[in-house]
Amino acid sequence: METLDNSAALFESVKDYVKEYMSRYDASHDFQHILRVLRLAKLILADTQEGLDEAAVFLAALVHDIGDHKYAQPGEDVENQIAKLLVERGASPALAAKVQTIATNVSYSKESRNPVAFRAVLDKHPELAVVQDADRLDSLGAVGIARTFVYTGAKRGDMKEAIGHFDEKLVKLEGMMKTSAGKRLAEERTRRLREYQSWWKEECGQTF
Numbered sequence: 001m002e003t004l005d006n007s008a009a010l011f012e013s014v015k016d017y018v019k020e021y022m023s024r025y026d027a028s029h030d031f032q033h034i035l036r037v038l039r040l041a042k043l044i045l046a047d048t049q050e051g052l053d054e055a056a057v058f059l060a061a062l063v064h065d066i067g068d069h070k071y072a073q074p075g076e077d078v079e080n081q082i083a084k085l086l087v088e089r090g091a092s093p094a095l096a097a098k099v100q101t102i103a104t105n106v107s108y109s110k111e112s113r114n115p116v117a118f119r120a121v122l123d124k125h126p127e128l129a130v131v132q133d134a135d136r137l138d139s140l141g142a143v144g145i146a147r148t149f150v151y152t153g154a155k156r157g158d159m160k161e162a163i164g165h166f167d168e169k170l171v172k173l174e175g176m177m178k179t180s181a182g183k184r185l186a187e188e189r190t191r192r193l194r195e196y197q198s199w200w201k202e203e204c205g206q207t208f
Helices: 005-024 031-047 054-063 081-088 093-103 108-113 115-124 127-137 141-154 159-168 170-176 180-204
Strands: none
Touching: 005 031, 005 054, 005 081, 031 054, 031 127, 031 180, 054 081, 054 093, 054 127, 081 093, 093 115, 093 127, 108 115, 108 170, 115 127, 127 180, 141 159, 141 180, 159 170, 159 180, 170 180
């Protein structure tokens, strides 16, 4: 198991790459999102049982949106992109494969489509719970509201579509949290979403 202390150079190199890579994404999935997920992963990890691979947690938090299908370019090798990136920057093949597996299983759609397969990955790599909860928390609360409207606007959607995303996905995330810290934080952030929904309905009536 590697720690951040002996992976500092790797972490900084990957961080620089991710910052440049994410510059082509819209503001809902930009480098600031990555930094928030890193901060949340650190909070959750500090509250979680010992024995987790912190290097894998933080590297996976850094790269979890690399190769995102919503933004992938034609010809981009999204299947092996993360592991290749890490090995090129000095990670061991074992660490690179572990981070690739964690990062590519963070998404809501991956868990929803095949929960049995997802559970098998989670059982093998419990670090996934930390990274996934951190990413989901950034989809909730005030930041989550802002990100929803930014993403919808970037995709040329309208406000009705953005608001619909709350019930379609966002309010469901609280019940899908895996860690104790994630559950606590999600409860308050979901309350903020619900309150915003009530304001929206009050101001818009039945128009939406």
